[in-house]
Amino acid sequence: MSKEETLVIPFKRAGVNLQGSQFSHGHLENAELTNCNLQQANFPYANLQRANLIGSDLRQANLLEADLREANLIAASLREAILRGANLSRALLRRCNLSEADLLEAHFNEADLSQAIFTEAEAQGAYFYRANLSQAILIKAHFHKAYCLEANLSQIEGDRVDLRWANLRGANLRGANLRGANLRGANLSQADLTGANLTGANLRGTNLQQTILSNTVLKDVYL
Incomplete structure (x- = not known):
């Protein structure tokens, strides 16, 4: 299928192997693409609004914009x-694994990312306005x-997270673990760091x- 062709899937394809499609x-x-194998599938510029991808394997998939x-x-x-430049506003991503994903300038505004995994993800310039992490x-x-x-961002596990120049104004960081985090130049005005480390x-x-x-732990911080 060429890049110019339009693909329409109006029916369910649950549990299907679509690797590399x-x-x-x-x-x-x-x-409806629940529990599908979509490893290395290519979705650049695709319209997946309200798509159901619960439990699907999208490792190394291309979802550019x-x-x-x-x-x-x-x-x-x-x-x-x-997922560079992708729009995931108001999407449901609970327990989603985004480790080592390219999230540069992606939009997660008001998305549910609770218990999601971002280990070593690249989210520079990404948007998380009122998102639940x-x-x-x-x-x-x-x-x-x-x-x-x-x-x-309450109770996040943010050991050595890079938050330089991030805008966290009014964010909820209660109980967050930010040991060794880099918050140089970040905006934490009006943020709640009660009980954070x-x-x-x-x-x-x-x-x-x-x-x-x-009750915030500020031991050995660099000021």
């Missing part, structure tokens, strides 16, 4: 997937200049105006 520019809105608004990706694997794993993730205004974190140039630091 081509869906470039495809019209897949409302598609794909439209995944309100899609259901609960427990799906997007490990090492390309509670209990997510961000170990060694790169959120440089990410936009996390009013996001829920920032041992060894880099806070040079960080905006802490009206930040709640009740």
Whole structure:
């Protein structure tokens, strides 16, 4: 199938092996693709609005600038997937594995990313406005200049996460583990860090105006 052709899937394809398939520019809105093998599948610029991809394997899939608004990706694997510039606003991504994924400038505004795994993901400049990342794993993730205004980051596991120049104004970081995190130049104004652990974190140039630091561990931080 050529890049110019339009693919329409108006029916269910649950549990199907579609590894390496081509869906470039495809019209897949409302598609039922639960528990499918979509490893290395190509979805650049595809319309996947409200698609059901629960439990599907999308490892190393190409979703460059794909439209995944309100899609259901609960427990799906997007490990090492390309989601650069993709729109996942209001999508359901609970327990989704996004380890080592390319999320540069992707949109996750108001998405549910609770308990998602972002280990070593590249999310520079990504948008997480009012997104729910509670209990997510961000170990060694790169959120440089990410936009996390009013996001829920409570109880995240953010050991050595890169949050340089990130906008976290009004974010909920209660109980977050940010040991060794790089928050240089980040905006934490009005954020709630109650009970958070920032041992060894880099806070040079960080905006802490009206930040709640009740019972926050600030041992060996760099100021």
